[in-house]
Amino acid sequence: MSRDTTKLRFAETHEWVDATQEDGIATIGISKFALEALNDLVYMDLPEVGRTLKVGDEFGEVESVKAVSPLYSPVSGEVVEVHSELPDKLESLNEDPYDFGWIIKVKLDGDLPDSLMDHAAYEKQCSEAG
Amino acid sequence: MTRQDNNLPSQGRLLPFALHDAASNMAIDEAIVQSVAKHDVAPTLRFYGWSRPTLSLGYFQTLADAEVWSGQDADRKYVDIVRRSTGGGAILHHFELTYSLSLPLSDTGPGARECVYQGVHRSVVESLAKCGVASAAFRETASLVEPADSAPEAAEKQEPDDRSTRAGLRSAGNEPFLCFERRTDEDLICGGYKILGSAQRRVRGGVLQHGSLLLRVSPHAPSLPGVLELSGAAMPPRAIAELIAAKVGEVMGMQWQAGEITDAEQDAAEQIRASRYAAAEWTGRR
Numbered sequence: 188m189s190r191d192t193t194k195l196r197f198a199e200t201h202e203w204v205d206a207t208q209e210d211g212i213a214t215i216g217i218s219k220f221a222l223e224a225l226n227d228l229v230y231m232d233l234p235e236v237g238r239t240l241k242v243g244d245e246f247g248e249v250e251s252v253k254a255v256s257p258l259y260s261p262v263s264g265e266v267v268e269v270h271s272e273l274p275d276k277l278e279s280l281n282e283d284p285y286d287f288g289w290i291i292k293v294k295l296d297g298d299l300p301d302s303l304m305d306h307a308a309y310e311k312q313c314s315e316a317g
Numbered sequence: 318m319t320r321q322d323n324n325l326p327s328q329g330r331l332l333p334f335a336l337h338d339a340a341s342n343m344a345i346d347e348a349i350v351q352s353v354a355k356h357d358v359a360p361t362l363r364f365y366g367w368s369r370p371t372l373s374l375g376y377f378q379t380l381a382d383a384e385v386w387s388g389q390d391a392d393r394k395y396v397d398i399v400r401r402s403t404g405g406g407a408i409l410h411h412f413e414l415t416y417s418l419s420l421p422l423s424d425t426g427p428g429a430r431e432c433v434y435q436g437v438h439r440s441v442v443e444s445l446a447k448c449g450v451a452s453a454a455f456r457e458t459a460s461l462v463e464p465a466d467s468a469p470e471a472a473e474k475q476e477p478d479d480r481s482t483r484a485g486l487r488s489a490g491n492e493p494f495l496c497f498e499r500r501t502d503e504d505l506i507c508g509g510y511k512i513l514g515s516a517q518r519r520v521r522g523g524v525l526q527h528g529s530l531l532l533r534v535s536p537h538a539p540s541l542p543g544v545l546e547l548s549g550a551a552m553p554p555r556a557i558a559e560l561i562a563a564k565v566g567e568v569m570g571m572q573w574q575a576g577e578i579t580d581a582e583q584d585a586a587e588q589i590r591a592s593r594y595a596a597a598e599w600t601g602r603r
Contacts, residue, residue, distance in 0.1 A: 201427050
């Protein structure tokens with residue numbers, strides 16, 4: 188079943204969070220808007236399972252158009268799963284950023300940060316950015 | 318790329334051309350972009366050379382590939398190896414001019430700032446033109462399949478397989494190891510060969526852009542001619558750096574003030590050098 192993007196929360200830095208499950212595990216990926224701006228990803232680095240993240244920590248890196256960009260964690264918690272086949276299938280990430288394109292799962296150590304936007308607010312940010 | 322479009326201050330800092338070892342060069346650039354991104358210092362343009370011939374790996378490239386390259390010629394064992402923080406392919410820094418441009422960013426848009434590639438490369442095109450050297454962005458030459466009539470000496474030594482280094486002959490498979498054997502839209506082409514390539518690293522609140530202008534051929538990479546072989550123009554690094562700096566200032570609408578790195582940047586660079594660029598763990602992390 189496809190993920191309902193209207194239920195996702197978004198960071199200003201374009202990571203999405205699905206915290207709709209009641210098990211305290213948040214799934215994180217990169218938004219379609221960001222992937223279109225990144226334009227042709229060629230490399231991705233993922234974190235180790237077990238790593239503890241705080242909001243805003245770098246949890247991975249990507250390269251596109253010869254630019255290396257960090258991925259920032261939108262939540263705090265422990266990385267419990269990484270999508271290890273993703274770096275070898277980046278073309279599929281572009282095609283399906285919200286389902287196949289999940290990157291990490293994090294066991295939350297508290298509530299989601301207030302700074303995360305809902306879908307409507309994120310759409311507004313993207314439209315203002317052009 | 319204009320100062321107004323990017324909310325940049327009207328004055329930038331221009332650092333004097335200097336030679337350093339590989340780890341120091343990379344550490345200084347990282348320390349600078351961190352302080353630029355925090356608005357501790359003005360946007361900074363730096364030109365530099367390398368105290369020894371050095372192969373700088375793109376951030377995601379493997380040391381194993383560098384070792385294969387080193388093993389292809391006995392003299393290449395004298396070439397140092399460092400891993401950059403920026404993307405793209407490996408660059409042999411020998412008879413070339415390296416620059417770094419560190420800018421603050423006020424937005425959170427992801428990925429490359431292509432306008433920065435375009436702005437600097439346009440400045441280099443205009444600077445070279447002042448010296449009688451014609452060059453253009455690859456995207457403007459992509460329909461060119463046949464190389465220029467006057468093949469340079471270095472090109473004549475190429476094996477048939479090396480023809481992929483000419484503009485218009487892009488490899489369909491994996492990217493070549495060396496940056497100057499690759500082609501992207503903003504790369505500068507002269508006489509059918511790439512002479513300038515740049516790459517970026519995004520940091521929180523800023524961007525670092527590295528670039529390399531190939532001034533003449535290196536014996537460690539004889540299939541890659543520089544400006545001298547392609548045009549006959551001998552380019553002293555300091556002189557061409559001054560021309561390019563002035564043009565970048567014009568293009569960005571920014572005035573350069575000659576400056577030095579701050580004590581805080583120097584301290585940070587020494588720490589970054591030891592913990593990262595001079596550390597075997599960093600160079601061999603892939």
